[in-house]
Amino acid sequence: MKKLLVLGAGTAGTMVVNKLSHVLDRDEWKITIVDQNETHYYQPGFLFIPFGIYGKNDVIKPKRDFIPPGVEMIVSEIEMIEPEHNRVRIAKDNRYLNYDFLVIATGTHPRPEETPGLTEHEWRKSIHDFYTIEGTTILARHLRHWPGGRMVVNIMETPFKCPVAPLEFVFLADWYFHTQGIRDRVDLTLVTPLPGAFTKPRAARLLGNILEEKNIAVIPEFFVERVDPDQKLLVSYDEQEVPYDLLVTVPVNMGAEVIERSGLGDELNHVPVDKHTFLSTQFDNIFALGDAANLPTSKAGSVAHFAVEVFTENFLRYIDGLEMIHAFDGHANCYIESGFGKGILIDFNYDVEPLPGKYPLPGIGPFSLLQESELNHWGKMMFRWMYWNILLKGKEMPITAQMSMAGKWT
Amino acid sequence: MPVREIAGKTVEFDGEGFMVNPDDWTPEIAEELAKEEGIDQLTDLHWKVIEFCRSDFQTRGEPPTLRRITKAGGVPTKELFALFPKGPAKKVARIAGLGKPQGCV
Incomplete structure (x- = not known):
């Protein structure tokens, strides 16, 4: 056996x-x-x-x-x-x-203790995370009564799980504070070690525009050395500081x-x-x-x-002693919630950056690539059902493992 | 792909200014590239980092991350930022003639 x-x-x-x-x-x-x-x-x-x-x-x-x-x-x-x-x-x-x-x-798992100052007395008071069930439920409670102020969402280090999640978080936060009627009292900033909202040019441009439209500031190439929980500051290795009232952090991720x-x-x-x-x-x-x-x-x-x-x-x-002839191409496919019932879908691999187009059926969709649409949002909401009932159980999905150029505009 | 004359050699660069072929690299090229990055004089400590990155690239086939330079190369992150201001991993990769580090999406 x-x-x-x-x-x-x-x-x-x-x-x-x-x-x-x-x-x-x-x-x-x-x-x-x-x-x-x-x-x-x-x-x-x-x-x-x-x-x-x-x-x-x-x-x-x-x-x-x-x-x-x-x-x-x-x-x-x-x-x-x-x-x-x-x-x-x-x-x-x-x-x-x-x-x-x-x-x-x-x-891979969030390791907040890797960053000095993060998990001290302000942890889960003025400093929160949303990558754990405890963190995200405590943050939900906190946001219900938060009066507004400077909300900073920061990424400590790459790589981290679901690289689009911090973007989605600020998009949804913008929407949420609008519905709470306090958007004018919230200053929203995304602080990232990456050169911009995204690493690949076309997606970076689109997402950068959406951030600007929503009045969300981005501070790129910011490498956090430590957090000062008393002064409420993010401090970088080159001595730059970003103040916050509420910090939502994406901690260092480690296996x-x-x-x-x-x-x-x-x-x-x-x-x-x-x-x-x-x-x-x-x-x-x-x-x-x-x-x-x-x-x-x-x-x-x-x-x-x-x-x-x-x-x-x-x-x-x-296991039969044959060569492994199928080569993984780095295919990734991500819904990006952009708030107000809309979403963006991106599809890319090791070599091809996210491009506009239709997915999964070329020319038809129903989903739009690299473009905001309500259907994309519903795709994301339906995905939970797909995850539990199809994906995890290893059943066939109507999409291919290798990325396809069909339906993409170059 | 822009090809240009640097330190007496003709070298190919990619669109973002990273050398395409690490074997074209010479210490003289590094000094020129450092100047372009605003580093007028490469000190022994700069060279220690550059040499670590080059040798690490030889064995692993990719430019080291910031964390790897700190952990395996033995230079504290804070010092790396003083040596190669702003983005040390990217900057040192460029000066060392390596490709752009794999930023993750």
Whole structure:
């Protein structure tokens, strides 16, 4: 019996076991998935909670509901990956799990404690985050009674999960304060280490224009060294300061600590892999998928989804000793909520920047690329259903894993 | 792709001013590029960072991030900002003749 071990039952890990349990012969393969907790969070929904659009119950379901029959799920902390022995030690009963192939899908996580001053006495009082369920629900409570002032949204370091979320956050904040009738009392600023709202020129231009229209200031190339919680200041490495009354921060993101302990990660505990096949650069029976991998593309569920599709086809060849002929192109596809019931959709890969057009059907859509539309917003709202019912379960989506130029205007 | 004469060599640059071929690089070119970035004199400490970035690029195939220069190259981030003001990772990559660092989207 061959053993496939998957670490992490988040978006990538859950999709992998669903895909592979259908295609691997059950008489030959035993699939095990390990995760440290029982709850699956619909992370794209965290963005909506501070503005009262979603509540906590809209974004949680039991992980076990998405693990297919025949796959063993173990809930436990993961202590150590020992690639030389092809085994993983878990906390539960101090057990060793042996594997023939290992898939690391332990994600990436906010680490606010990496920035001095952030998690001291003002944490979750005048300093908030929205990338955790606790953070986003506390922020929702705080915003309901916030009288207005200087709201600064800042990104500490790249890469971080869902790179468009901070933009969506300021767009939605603009809308929310309008509906609360206090927009004129709120000064909204986005502070980022990136050169602008986005890294790729055409999307940066469009998003830059929308930010300007909404009267949201952007301070680019700002690298935060520390936060002064008493003076309420962001302080950069070159001694610049940005004052705030309310700071909503996107903390440094790092891969799981077990990756560091096991010596498998880069400086941020992300696992170095081949960017087309996800095979570890160190071990030929280890793959890393989703946010856990150090791919030079967005850390996002859509990337994980396309990656898992490519991985599944390759893996079936790889275990038969064949070459992995399918190459992942870095395909990402993101809805960007822009407020007031509208949204933007972007579709891009390692080589092609987001371009305008129609998606997924060329010329028809129904979604518009790199353009605001109400339908794009509804696409995003419908996506939650798709996520729970189609995507996680590994069912076919009517879109291709490889990015297509059809329907795009160059 | 603009090709131009720099420090006695003809070198190809991309649209954003990064050298296309890291093998074209010479220390003299670095001094010229540093001047373009507003750094008149490259000190030993500048060179330590540049050399780390070049050798790291040789082994890993991509310019190091700020965090990597600090952690693996052993130069504190604060110092990097003093040496290469504004965006040290980008600036040093340009002076060291490497491509633009992979900003993530």
